[in-house]
Amino acid sequence: MAAMNPQTELRVRTLSIHVVTWNVASAAPPPDLSDLLQLNNLNLNLDVYVIGLQEMNCGIMSLLSDTAFEDPWSSFFMDVLSPLSFVKGNKGGVNIFLKFYGYYVSIINCHLPPHMANNDQRLEHFDRILEMQNFEAQDIPNILDHDLVLWFGDMNFRIEDFGLHFVRESIKNQCYSDLWEKDQLSIAKRHDPLLREFQEGPLLFPPTYKFDKNSNNYDTSEKKRKPAWTDRILWRLKRQPQATIHTPTLSAPHFTLFLRSYVSHMLYSISDHKPVTSTFDLELKPLVSAPLITLLPESLCTEESDLLISYSLTADFLSSPWDWIGLYKVGLRHINDYVSYVWVRDNQVSFSDGLNQVYIDISDIPETEDQFLLFYYSNNLHSVVGISKPFKIQPRSFLAEGPLDEAQPQI
The missing domain is CATH 2.60.40.2840 (Immunoglobulin-like)
Known part of the structure; x- marks a missing residue:
């Protein structure tokens, strides 16, 4: 896009972004998604929906029908959102690249390796996903130079050390602070400089995995898997150059992200995961004065x-x-x-x-x-x-x- 005249002052704009991540475990859509999409919240005026699903049905009949027809989840979401003037774009895959008023934004939906013992693999996949994000256009910067990266999905990080009984009692009493200390993603963020740059809202909701399907009970099968916050939403803002004694501070463009909510939705029980949503306000001063x-x-x-x-x-x-x-x-x-x-x-x-x-x-x-x-x-x-x-x-x-x-x- 054409850069605006430096003398031209454009007013600050605010975009409200609602992010959804949900491992749907091959289930069909439920009858009502109003709570998940915050359609009944009259205080919200959303501009963008970012919806990432994992474990959609990948059976042979589903693959054949998807070739000829839209998948049922996309169809269901658009039944609800298209009357509100939202349009499903033609992007697909793991990474979506967008440009908002001249700013670079990347959106990543991931599903990392499962099981307690595979934490190192999860961290390797995290790094590998970042390394593989190359864009065809010559003028698009590296993903770590993008102004905003939204990263979410079933990351499969688990709670270490504590036994099943202690974890369940902590959840029952809503005493989450001890569990945070042993959350594998929180531990990794304390030691990995790159991962530390990704922010996350407070985990004030119960662990979102693993539930008996069609209930709010944690796993009662023979395996009795330990609950964990597997479903996460992270974000990273581009770092601004630090001023030194030799380089004066440059006035950075106005580009700020505010977290309004970070919650799970216990209402939905079609999967062994509960969906998680974040709502953000993105405040920015446009870098361009006209669309292409x-x-x-x-x-x-x-x-x-x-x-x-x-x-x-x-x-x-x-x-x-x-x-x-x-x-x-x-x-x-x-x-x-x-x-x-x-x-x-x-x-x-x-x-x-x-x-x-x-x-x-x-x-x-x-x-x-x-x-x-x-x-x-x-x-x-x-x-x-x-x-x-x-x-x-x-x-x-x-x-x-x-x-x-x-x-x-x-x-």
Whole structure:
């Protein structure tokens, strides 16, 4: 994105981020996830959901159905969130890289090796995951130079030394402080300089593993596994250079993360793990003054059988012949839910300094009173880089009869 003029002062923005981690143990979604997603909390106005699941059903029938259909968990979450204008992006895998107002953010969902004796393996995997995070684009920094790393998942760290009876009695009496001292992740953070840079909220909730399914009872099987805080949410803010006698202090950009809550959700019992959520407020002062692409629905007009779309782009945006603009109905669930799309080069009508026009065949647009959105997808960045405001398109019968200047969409 284009850097703003240093003299330009942009106001501080606050983004509310809700992070969910849950080992669902191959179970199907429960009937209601309102508590998990904090949908009934009227004091929250969330901007971003980050949802990481582990042990989703990976049977052969599930793999075959996932090839043709959306998996049931994604479908269930989007049934709830798409009416609230949240969109599921096209990213997948362990690491998601985002850019918020010019800041670099990485999101990592992990599932580390289980069992008490495999603590060294867990720590090795932690380091290896960090080492393997390489990005294709040349201008993306190393993950440890990102402004924020959110790392969560079933990390499988256990409680050492104490016996099963002591741990259960401590949990029953809500005396967690002794257990914290023997938590393997807490111990590792005291000795590993890199791991120490990752912060975590206080563990004021009971250990989240292992429960009998469909109950709030800890493991009553023959194995009687010792409870542990296996499901964790960590974060790391980029370190700022330390001032010395030879280097004056530089004013760091305003970029601060505040933890609002860190809780487990005992209400859900479909798995042997309880889900854990964190809600953050991310305060930042934007480093950019404009998006890479600005779509201008107010400039939409019709010309014979085409709908013309105007958009502007920043001077340093590198377009590709494979970039495209999609037309969507408001309430879409996924980037693939377009009504129609056009390749920006193939369908280009005109261009000038920073302003371009492309066309969509009007016959590809349904006659409806629904509201629409335009998305610009960058092939180079593998991401949506511009979204329009909602707008309406007049019915074609009206467009055919009315003068051209009355064919503007109703914003």
